[in-house]
Amino acid sequence: MNHRIHQALSVAAALLAFAVAACTNLTLEPKSTATDANIFSDPGTYKAFIARVYAGLAVSGQQGPAGNADIRGIDEGFSQYLRLFWEHEELPTDEAIIGWGDVGLPEMNTQQWAVSNGFVGAMYYRIYFQVGMANEFLRQTTDAKLDSRGNVGAALRADIKQYRAEARFLRALSYWHGIDMFGDIPLITEADLVGVVPQPSTRTNVYDFIVSELNAIIPDLPPPGLGTYGRASAPAAQMLLAHAYLNASVYTGTAHYAEALTAAQAVIAGPYSIDPSYRHLFLADNNTSPEIIFPVIQDGVHTQTWGGVTFLVHASCGGSMRDTTYGISGCWWGLRLKPEAFNRYASGDQRAASFFRGTAPDTQSVAIPQVGTFTDRSNRRWITSTRCGSARMAIRVR
Amino acid sequence: MSVRRDGSSRFGPANQWGTFPAFSLGWRLSQESFLQGLHGLSDLKLRVGYGKTGNQSFGNYQQFAKYVLGDAQTQMQFGNTFVTTVRPGAYNPFIQWEGTNAFDVGLDYGFGGQRVTGAIDWYNKQTSGLIFTVPVCAGCGLSNFNQQNIGKMRNRGIELSLNAALLDQRKTSGLSWNASFTAAHNKNEMLQIYASQGVTRVLTGLVAGGVGTFIQVLQPGQPINSFYMLQQKYDAQGKPIQGSYVDQPTVKDTVACPASPTCGGPGRLYRPDGVINQDDRRPFHDPAPKWILGHSSYLTYRNFDVSFTLRAYLGNWVYNNVASNLGTYSEVTRASPYNLHASVLNTGFTTPQYLSDYYVEDASFLRLDNITAGYSFNYRGQPMRITGTVQNVFTITGYSGVDPTAGLNGLDNNIYPRSRTFTGGLSVKF
Structure with missing residues (x-):
């Protein structure tokens, strides 16, 4: 009997020792979940990741057209970067108006948004989502990280060098949107740790960062005519630089028109020209247009x-x-x-024809007495753009 | 008395281990000589307990960015090929244990040979490192929401219970009645929001219909998830006036202002700023019940038996999201019209007023959860029993929604009434 108790105790002790040894190592990295600790063992991850930084401008999550959203707290479709950007650029102006009553949207039409406006908040979060993605890409692709993984060959390293320049271009693009729309915003780079509340910065600081980043990456980006469709090239960075310089007096109080001219001339010297057909810019085959420098590609x-x-x-x-x-x-x-906007066109101006007026008796008026009244067909007071019809559209770096 | 030390790989590298001591002390007063003279008293025990517990009930691997592959509809075109993307998710390398220090004083009692028993408890629980999924500052992480240790809260309350054999005449008249009563009172308070959050309050409670509209708040000094509303103004007929809210005194003056219409009151340092905006929101009630009362009874009379359970919540407030979202005439004028909520007949709102405290209602209720009646008998020597049960018998409440208990964390989006179930049964023993 005594012997059996001893036996049981020693087995229990052995089990306990094993249990203690097995469970105290909490630094084990997860095996069943894809994390930064294991996903880069596949060298294809770098390309997939930089594609995701680009995709931040084009999609809203990891499932299309909606699902597994990047940012939460807002309808996912509403939260898409290009959609929010367009709404912020156009709705408060004399160009466009939106007829929906979703909370926060009517205030965009009338320039009455407040700090609680969900659309304005989502635009801000979108910008910093892009910044966060680019920063994480840069953190995961440092020379030290690449060395430690031991599976990055010379060819891939050259690719990654260009990817890093592209991530910095995309970060600069979003920062430019940020200072253009929000003024003083925090400057967060790959050196800032995730989870730490960022320090406030100024419009001037972020502007300086954009300019220095773009100047630094231009040598690492493909020269004019040699880029891949859909990816940033040196002229795209030059164009963004020109835009930043052009508005420097607004951002910093100091004008930089000469630098804007130099940057713009660098773009003009490349293989780009104004598309002879304005309409072509808005058609599905606009990838053949000579006017587009950097597209955000959409595909049905x-x-x-x-x-x-x-x-x-x-x-x-x-x-x-x-x-x-x-x-x-x-x-x-x-x-x-x-x-x-419509009345800006002089009578006879060809461009006015690209807006829908309808044909009798189904004509639509230019005036908009009621923003939300779309059911009022009998009055036919509706006019819109014929820009419908393209399944794909590109924005020029503007 | 015990001490345990737990480690969890869910937390950040520096914060994986927690030590959780506990002790409890009991004193059976009824066995002491000075209480021996009391004949009615059959049991009396004083308990004192303290314990620290750790909570890690949230997702795995918070310290690592989880990578999620995109599907075939979110690819990016590079040249002539489409590249499947991969996205790192939000992560928090600093997350640590949520710990609760609980202190409890209790008294167990019994009278009349344990015919009446019960307990009285008073507790004080302080939770630090409270884990919440909250909106985080732009640029603080890889998404705009993350799990964080945001602050400290306290729960204090008393719990009373009483079980009694009120009638026991099975052998004489055949009647018996056992009943139990419980009452619990809890007071919750957010004590602190950590400075590392960079904010003084955290918004929670995302409503349906709004575009990222949060209507609850974690704010020091208030119960957690208090509603955070604008104070609705009403007209002479008691109807809420659309878009008209009380301008709260939010501007601090350097000296107390004299009595004047623009002043918050004589001697007050704060006055309204003349604009209705985000600053005029104020904490307004909270969804947790202040009192939970329960009663169950078991009655028998010869071969008949009846049992039922009654439950009441007092002081639980609910945001009627169905009313705030659909109680507006804009629902019928939009491109795809939807059914209106009847509250629009009272409010007349033409656009949604998500932040109006009109929609925060007292959802106190009394409910007969279930009642069962049975009859036991013998038929040709076989013991048999017939039963009938009704679940959700009735609910008495002043709440305007269909079910005062439907609101999860205080947000009621439920449009289906709770079902009432009737069950009949016959059991036969062979």
């Missing part, structure tokens, strides 16, 4: 979102416009051209 099959061009095309269709005419599966009855 591979790159789906409720934002981006899907939003621009569907939302600007309504009234007596027919969705089938524009090759889309439904009008969203949202965006309308303001009369102030």
Whole structure:
């Protein structure tokens, strides 16, 4: 009996010792979950990651057109970068107006947004989502990290060098949107740890950062004409630089027009020209346009979102416009051209023809007496852009 | 008395280990000589307990960025190929144990040969390192939400219970009645938001319908998840006026202002700023019940038996999100109209007023959760029993939504009434 107790005790002690030994090592990295500790054992991850930094401008999550969203607290389709950017650039101006009543949107039309506005907040978070992605990419691709992984050959290293320049370009692009729309914003780089509250910075500081970053990466980006479609090239960085310099007096109080000119001339010297057909810029084959320097590519099959061009095309269709005419599966009855913009065209100006007026008796008026009244067909007071019809659209670096 | 030391790989590298001591002390007063003379008293025990517990009930591997592959519809075009993307998720290398220090004083009692028993408890629990998934500052992480140790909170309360055999005449008249009563009172208070959060309050409670509209708050001095609302103004008929809210005194003057219409009051340092905005929101009630009362009874009379359970919550407030989201005429004028909520007949709102405290309602209730009646008998020598049960018999409440208990954490988005279930049964023993 005594012997058996001893036996049981020693077995228990052995088990306990094993248990203690097994469970105190908490630094084990997860094996079953893809994390930064294991995913880079696949060298293809670097390309997939930089593609994701680009995708931050084009999609809203990891499932298309919606699902597994990048940012939360707002409808995922509403949160898409290009959609928010377009709304912030256009709705407060005399160009466009949106007819939906979602909380925060009517205030965009009338320039009455407050700090609690969900759309303005989402734009801000989108910018810092892009900054965060780019920073994480840069943290994961330092020479020290690449050396420690031991599976990065010379060819991949050269690719990664260019990827890093592209991540910095995309970060500079979003920072430029940030200082343009929000003024003084925090400057967060790959040197700042995740989880630490950032220190406030100034518009001037962030501007200086954008300029120095762009100047630093231009040598690492493909020269004019040698870039890959969809990816940043040296002229794209030059164009962004020109935009930043052009507005330097607003951002910092000091004008830099000469530098803006130099940067713009560097772009003009490249293989770009004004597209002879303005309309071509808005068609599905606009990848052949000579005017586009940096596109945010959308694709009906591979790159789906409720934002981006899907939003621009569907939302600007309504009234007596027919969705089938524009090759889309439904009008969203949202965006309308303001009369102030339409009336800028002198009578006879060809460009006015690109806006939908309808044909009798289904004409639509230029005036918009009621922003939200889309059901009022009998009055036909609706006008919109014929920019519908392209399944893909590119923005020029503007 | 015990001490345990736990490690969890869910936490950040520097914060994986926690030490959790506990002790308890009991004193059976009823066995002391000075209480021996009391004949009615059958049991009396004083308990004192202290314990620290750790909570790690949240997702794994918070210290690592989890990488999620994109699907075939979120690819990026590089040249003529489409690249599948991969996204690192939000991570928090600093996350640590949420710990609760609990102190409890209790008294167990019994009278009349344990015919009446019960307990009285008073507790004080302080939780530090409270883990919440909260909006984080832009640029603090890889998304705009993350799990964080945000602050400290305290729960204090008393719990009372009483079990009694009120009637026991099985052998004489055949009647017996056992009943139990419970009452619990809790007071919750957020004590502190850590300075590392960079904010003085954290918004929670995302409502349906709004575009990122949060209507609850974690704010020191207030119960957690207090509603954070604008104070609605009403007209002479008692109808809420759309977009009209009380301008709270938020501007601090250097000297107490004299009595004047623009002043918050004579001698007050704060006055309204004349603008209704985010600053005019104030904590307004909270979803946790102040009192939870319970009663269950078991009655028998010869071969008949009846049992039921009653439950009441007092002082639990609910945000009626169904009303705030759909109780507006804009629901019928938009491109795809939807059914209106009846509250629009009272409010007449033409646009949603998500932040109005009109929608925060007292959802106190009394509910008969279930009642069962049974009859036991013998048929041709076989013991048999017939039963009938009703679940969710009735609810008495002043709440305007369909179910005062539907609001998860105080947000009610439920449009289906709780079902009432009738069950009949016959059991036969062979």
